[in-house]
Amino acid sequence: xxxxxxxxxxxxxxxxxxxxxxxxxxxxxxxxxxxxxxxxxxxxxxxxxxxxxxxxxxxxxxxxxxxxxxxxxxxxxxxxxxxxxxxxxxxxxxxxxxxxxxxxxxxxxxxxxxxxxxxxxxxxxxxxxxxxxxxxxxxxxxxxxxxxxxxxxxxxxxxxxxxxxxxxxxxxxxxxxxxxxxxxxxxxxxxxxxxxxxxxxxxxxxxxxxxxxxxxxxxxxxxxxxxxxxxxxxxxxxxxxxxxxxxxxxxxxxxxxxxxxxxxxxxxxxxxxxxxxxxxxxxxxxxxxxxxxxxxxxxxxxxxxxxxxxxxxxxxxxxxxxxxxxxxxxxxxxxxxxxx
DNA sequence: AATGCGGGGTA
DNA sequence: TACCCAGCATT
Numbered sequence: 001x002x003x004x005x006x007x008x009x010x011x012x013x014x015x016x017x018x019x020x021x022x023x024x025x026x027x028x029x030x031x032x033x034x035x036x037x038x039x040x041x042x043x044x045x046x047x048x049x050x051x052x053x054x055x056x057x058x059x060x061x062x063x064x065x066x067x068x069x070x071x072x073x074x075x076x077x078x079x080x081x082x083x084x085x086x087x088x089x090x091x092x093x094x095x096x097x098x099x100x101x102x103x104x105x106x107x108x109x110x111x112x113x114x115x116x117x118x119x120x121x122x123x124x125x126x127x128x129x130x131x132x133x134x135x136x137x138x139x140x141x142x143x144x145x146x147x148x149x150x151x152x153x154x155x156x157x158x159x160x161x162x163x164x165x166x167x168x169x170x171x172x173x174x175x176x177x178x179x180x181x182x183x184x185x186x187x188x189x190x191x192x193x194x195x196x197x198x199x200x201x202x203x204x205x206x207x208x209x210x211x212x213x214x215x216x217x218x219x220x221x222x223x224x225x226x227x228x229x230x231x232x233x234x235x236x237x238x239x240x241x242x243x244x245x246x247x248x249x250x251x252x253x254x255x256x257x258x259x260x261x262x263x264x265x266x267x268x269x270x271x272x273x274x275x276x277x278x279x280x281x282x283x284x285x286x287x288x289x290x291x292x293x294x295x296x297x298x299x300x301x302x303x304x305x306x307x308x309x310x311x312x313x314x315x316x317x318x319x320x321x322x323x324x325x326x327x328x329x330x331x332x333x334x335x336x337x338x339x340x
Numbered sequence: 341a342a343t344g345c346g347g348g349g350t351a
Numbered sequence: 352t353a354c355c356c357a358g359c360a361t362t
Contacts, residue, residue: 040357041348079347081358087359189354287348288347348355
């Protein structure tokens with residue numbers, strides 16, 4: 001498996017078939033770092049436009065380190081998992097203080113960087129001989145070696161294999177070749193085995209078990225959540241608030257929201273000094289293993305309602321909002337004014 | 341080892 | 352709806 005033929009076949013295939021991704025046109029460790037963080041649990045196609053906009057606004061570690069957090073979150077809006085953005089800025093500040101890490105272990109000390117990302121930056125941006133395992137590598141490994149294990153066991157086996165297999169003279173290309181194979185040929189559904197440069201080395205293909213690998217872990221149960229949000233309009237402006245620290249969507253903005261219950265209604269009433277009126281619409285939002293039902297109500301402000309902090313529709317929609325808030329506000333506005 | 345994170349595109 | 356994406360941090 002670690003034969004010279006195996007390494008040479010995959011590397012040659014990579015050279016001839018690699019996608020032209022924007023972060024492959026730079027060797028700037030910061031630019032590659034940004035791409036790797038964005039690519040955590042996020043597809044390449046989604047990331048590309050965000051990466052361009054980010055690099056335009058925050059072209060250097062210094063520019064990110066000194067940026068306003070609201071602007072950082074704003075540029076992340078739509079990518080999700082916002083702790084990635086907060087950690088990226090923390091990391092930028094750390095690097096400005098201490099300099100760039102010079103090893104995978106060093107990168108791992110930076111918030112938001114774990115086993116995969118430290119290996120990726122060290123090997124791709126710095127040419128260091130360290131392995132990596134992501135979802136692609138795990139799948140490629142499980143098929144090549146016909147490993148039917150699941151979860152942590154599969155992950156550990158894949159790491160052991162990646163360490164042994166690593167092409168130490170070209171670690172960055174090798175790691176990307178493995179991931180590229182998984183992303184474009186050895187795909188989860190309908191893998192293109194006939195186009196695979198190492199099909200001759202694949203035990204799952206030899207045994208006709210490609211469709212059974214990798215083995216899936218049992219899926220988790222859905223958790224159902226019900227939230228309510230209040231649309232408090234005064235003089236054409238909406239009352240909004242920043243999500244407090246420790247809550248979901250911390251640091252983003254929202255129209256006042258609580259769980260959809262008696263106590264939630266009381267809480268919102270106490271917080272906004274408004275009175276809940278008619279129901280406007282409900283949206284469903286799915287994230288990870290949660291199904292969130294969010295209902296928007298109109299609410300009537302009182303004299304004590306802090307309407308001085310209200311903002312126009314345009315201002316609100318320009319702020320960093322959580323996905324469900326953006327969805328429900330956009331949908332309601334279009335039903336009001338017939339615009340998107 | 342399991343879970344929280346609180347997204348999003350695609351078949 | 353199901354699947355899963357260049358995962359990480361916390362418990």
